Amino acid sequence: MSNTNKPLVAIVGKPNVGKSTFFNKVCGSRISIVSDMPGVTRDRIYADAQWLDKQFTLIDTGGIQTKSDDIMFRHIREQAQIALDLADVILFFTDYKSGLTSEDYDVGAILRKTNKPVILVVNKVDHFMEADLSDFYMLGFGEVFPIAAEQKQGVGDLLDEVVALFPENAGEDVDDDSIKIAVVGKPNAGKSSLVNKILGYNRTIVSDIAGTTRDAIDTQFEYNGQKYTIIDTAGMRRKRAIVDETVEDYSVMRSLNAVRRADVCLLVMDAGEGLSEQDVKIAGYIDEQGKPSVVVVNKWDLIEKDTHTVEKFKKDLACDLAFMDYFRFITVSALTGQRVGKLMDEVNYVYAKSTFRCSTGMLNDVVADAIAAVEPPASSGRRAKIKYVTQAGTQPPTFVFFTNDAKLVHFSYRRYLENYIRRAFSLDGTPVKLVFRDGADEEE
Numbered sequence: 001m002s003n004t005n006k007p008l009v010a011i012v013g014k015p016n017v018g019k020s021t022f023f024n025k026v027c028g029s030r031i032s033i034v035s036d037m038p039g040v041t042r043d044r045i046y047a048d049a050q051w052l053d054k055q056f057t058l059i060d061t062g063g064i065q066t067k068s069d070d071i072m073f074r075h076i077r078e079q080a081q082i083a084l085d086l087a088d089v090i091l092f093f094t095d096y097k098s099g100l101t102s103e104d105y106d107v108g109a110i111l112r113k114t115n116k117p118v119i120l121v122v123n124k125v126d127h128f129m130e131a132d133l134s135d136f137y138m139l140g141f142g143e144v145f146p147i148a149a150e151q152k153q154g155v156g157d158l159l160d161e162v163v164a165l166f167p168e169n170a171g172e173d174v175d176d177d178s179i180k181i182a183v184v185g186k187p188n189a190g191k192s193s194l195v196n197k198i199l200g201y202n203r204t205i206v207s208d209i210a211g212t213t214r215d216a217i218d219t220q221f222e223y224n225g226q227k228y229t230i231i232d233t234a235g236m237r238r239k240r241a242i243v244d245e246t247v248e249d250y251s252v253m254r255s256l257n258a259v260r261r262a263d264v265c266l267l268v269m270d271a272g273e274g275l276s277e278q279d280v281k282i283a284g285y286i287d288e289q290g291k292p293s294v295v296v297v298n299k300w301d302l303i304e305k306d307t308h309t310v311e312k313f314k315k316d317l318a319c320d321l322a323f324m325d326y327f328r329f330i331t332v333s334a335l336t337g338q339r340v341g342k343l344m345d346e347v348n349y350v351y352a353k354s355t356f357r358c359s360t361g362m363l364n365d366v367v368a369d370a371i372a373a374v375e376p377p378a379s380s381g382r383r384a385k386i387k388y389v390t391q392a393g394t395q396p397p398t399f400v401f402f403t404n405d406a407k408l409v410h411f412s413y414r415r416y417l418e419n420y421i422r423r424a425f426s427l428d429g430t431p432v433k434l435v436f437r438d439g440a441d442e443e444e
Contacts, residue, residue: 007056007166010083013093014103015063018123022149023060051159059083066106089165090118096125108139117165122146178227182262184255186278189268190298193334195232231258255282264347265293271303275320287324290396292350292430294328301333328429350429355394370420384408398433406436
C-alpha cells in the first residue's frame, strides 16, 4: 500500500496582488473568486496540485491588511495566520505594477517570524527582460521570482523552486504496509484520550513519525500482526492570540489533511453534545474523499440510557448523515475503556470493505438481477441499456458501467444500482463509486 504525504504551500500577501489568479492557474480550475475588490477571498481555500512528480496542497488566503481594525480584515488575518502555521512552504506575493508598499514590509515582518521557507514572488511582470526588480530585494528574502500569473509566465520556474524546498519524499507515493487511521472530529470530543486508550490496548508501538503539519504526530503500532498508523489530530497547541472559532478552524484544516492521508477515518463525537455542524462538514469531506469510516460516539458512560437509547441515537445520526448512510457506528468511553477494544475490529471491517474485489462475472450477475427487478426508466422514448459492468479499482470500490448512453441513466437509478450493489456485497462502512460510460471502452 502507498501513502502520499502532501506538503502544504500557502499563498499570502496584501490584497490584489494576484494570489487567487495564481491559485486558479496552478490548480487548473476557477476555485477562488478573482476580483479587484479587497477582501474577496476571506477564508482559506485549498486544493490539491501537482508539479512534476510532486503532489502538494495549495492554500489561497485573503489579502492581509495590517493597518485595518475592521472585523472582516481581522478575520482574514486570522485565517492567513492559520495557513502560515500549517504551511511547509510560503509564497509571498507582491505586485510589480503597484511597487513596494508599507503593507508589503508589514507582511514580510510577519513571515520572517514563521522560520519557514519563504519564496518572494513578484506578480504582474509583463516584460521579464526589462523588469527592474531591485526594490523587491530590499524585503530581504533572497532570490526574487518574477511571474505573470494571468499569462502563466514564469510559473514553471516558480514551481520548480517550490518543490525543491519540500522535505525528502514529500509529495511522492511512499511504500507503507500499515493501515492509516485518521482520528478526526471537533475539539474536546475526546480524540486524544481515545488515541491513548487505543495505544494502551495495542501497546506494541513501532515509532512516532512527524506528520504533514508541524505539531502532528503519527504513531505506528502493531495489532494481531498487522501494522497500523494513527494520524492524531488531537494534539493541537493553542496560541494565546487565537480566538475560539479560529481554534476550530485549525481543527477542521488538520482533520482534512488527515482524511486525505488515511485509509480509515474515525469520526469522534461527544455523546452529550451530539453531531455538530463541524462534524458534518468533516463527514462530508470523508465521503468526498472516498474513505471508509466509523462514527465513534465517545463519553457514552455519561449518557442516561434505556433499551432504546442506542437505536434512537443511531436514527438521529442517520438523519444528519443521510449523504453517507453506509456509516458504521460504535459507542465508547475513552475514560473507562468501554468498547474501545472493539474499535480495531471496526477499523479492520471497514478497511476490508473498502478493498473489496469481485469477479466481472459475479458483478454482472448481480447487476442483471438489479435490472430484472427494476428496469432503467425511459427518457424521451429512449431507455438506458447497460451492456456490462467491471470493477475498476478499490479504496473505494469503483465500478464502471458501459451503456448505450450514459446520460439516460438518471441519478435516482444510479443511486438504486449503488444501493443494490452495496446490499449484494455487504459494502457497509465504505463509499461505493459508480462510473457510467458510453460504448465499449474498457479504460477508466
